[in-house]
Amino acid sequence: MLSIKEQLLLLYSAPFYLIIISIEILLTNVRLKTKNYTLKDTATNILLTLLNAGIDFGFKLVSMMVLGLVFMKSPFEDWKIGFSYWLALLIAEDFAYYWLHRFDHEVRFFWAVHVTHHSSQHFNFTTGFRSSVFEPLYRFVYFIPLAWFGFKPLDIVFMYSATQIWGTLVHTEMIGKLGWLEKIFVTPSHHRVHHASNPKYLDKNMGMFLIIWDKFFGTFQEELPEEEYAPIHYGLTKNLEKPNIIKLLFHEWHQIWKDATASDLTCNQRFNYIFGPPGYSHDGSRKTSDEMRAEEQVFLGEINGAIDATLLEPKMVSTKM
Numbered sequence: 001m002l003s004i005k006e007q008l009l010l011l012y013s014a015p016f017y018l019i020i021i022s023i024e025i026l027l028t029n030v031r032l033k034t035k036n037y038t039l040k041d042t043a044t045n046i047l048l049t050l051l052n053a054g055i056d057f058g059f060k061l062v063s064m065m066v067l068g069l070v071f072m073k074s075p076f077e078d079w080k081i082g083f084s085y086w087l088a089l090l091i092a093e094d095f096a097y098y099w100l101h102r103f104d105h106e107v108r109f110f111w112a113v114h115v116t117h118h119s120s121q122h123f124n125f126t127t128g129f130r131s132s133v134f135e136p137l138y139r140f141v142y143f144i145p146l147a148w149f150g151f152k153p154l155d156i157v158f159m160y161s162a163t164q165i166w167g168t169l170v171h172t173e174m175i176g177k178l179g180w181l182e183k184i185f186v187t188p189s190h191h192r193v194h195h196a197s198n199p200k201y202l203d204k205n206m207g208m209f210l211i212i213w214d215k216f217f218g219t220f221q222e223e224l225p226e227e228e229y230a231p232i233h234y235g236l237t238k239n240l241e242k243p244n245i246i247k248l249l250f251h252e253w254h255q256i257w258k259d260a261t262a263s264d265l266t267c268n269q270r271f272n273y274i275f276g277p278p279g280y281s282h283d284g285s286r287k288t289s290d291e292m293r294a295e296e297q298v299f300l301g302e303i304n305g306a307i308d309a310t311l312l313e314p315k316m317v318s319t320k321m
């Protein structure tokens with residue numbers, strides 16, 4: 001169930017992706033002489049996007065029905081479709097996505113879905129395809145207010161797909177900072193921070209198209225020069241050993257099950273293992289992002305400004321998972 005607009009988007013974006021991925025492979029391998037692509041990582045990224053697309057497609061009937069029912073009850077149904085309609089939809093959809101992404105990071109139940117997107121230790125255009133496979137099962141819930149405000153369900157889904165192209169293109173190390181664009185839009189520099197496992201960078205820059213939401217709601221972090229902070233380490237605070245597709249998709253669910261069903265826990269503790277922040281533990285054996293950040297700040301304070309970049313590597317902290 002794809003609208004004509006969405007089909008055209010897919011038709012034109014696919015060859016474009018192929019071209020820019022080829023250029024990136026060429027540039028990183030030949031010119032920069034770095035190995036930013038591996039066959040296994042790239043194949044995993046593509047497989048995860050195919051699984052995501054399959055679930056998205058299969059579940060579309062349900063999500064469109066829900067959005068359609070809300071749209072029919074909208075008091076704003078007669079909104080004239082024009083420039084202001086599309087601009088308002090762009091801003092509203094991006095705002096809804098910011099909160100979807102933020103809850104994906106801050107609530108373990110949703111982090112268990114989103115963690116796949118962050119599980120690569122490489123960062124290139126194909127990392128953008130490393131989808132949160134099960135996200136289509138609940139993403140539409142964040143778009144319900146948009147349907148109520150009178151945006152057509154097919155237009156909402158089209159806008160999500162359109163901003164997702166931008167969201168994919170920011171997965172690259174080839175592009176540095178982009179001047180004034182950094183103030184308004186999500187850029188590759190912002191998204192490199194988002195994929196970093198360094199404590200200072202955890203759970204930052206959640207926007208897809210506009211960075212203003214992060215600046216407004218306190219989740220913004222600029223990419224810092226290496227003289228000022230450690231180089232970026234991509235991936236999770238504790239990366240999976242011998243990852244395979246099943247582990248990538250279900251390891252966090254498995255861990256949640258083990259944690260929440262352990263003996264001698266209060267109801268509150270069990271609840272926190274499922275819906276608390278990732279890294280929560282009742283006995284302090286693991287650390288949340290905020291705790292890691294606080295630990296790092298103390299550590300940096302202790303060394304009194306004499307920053308040795310190697311001391312800031314993520315291995316110094318406990319796992320977020």
Ligand SMILES: [Zn+2]
Nearest residue numbers: 101105114117
């Ligand atoms: Zn994320």
Ligand SMILES: [Zn+2]
Nearest residue numbers: 117128171191
């Ligand atoms: Zn990403």
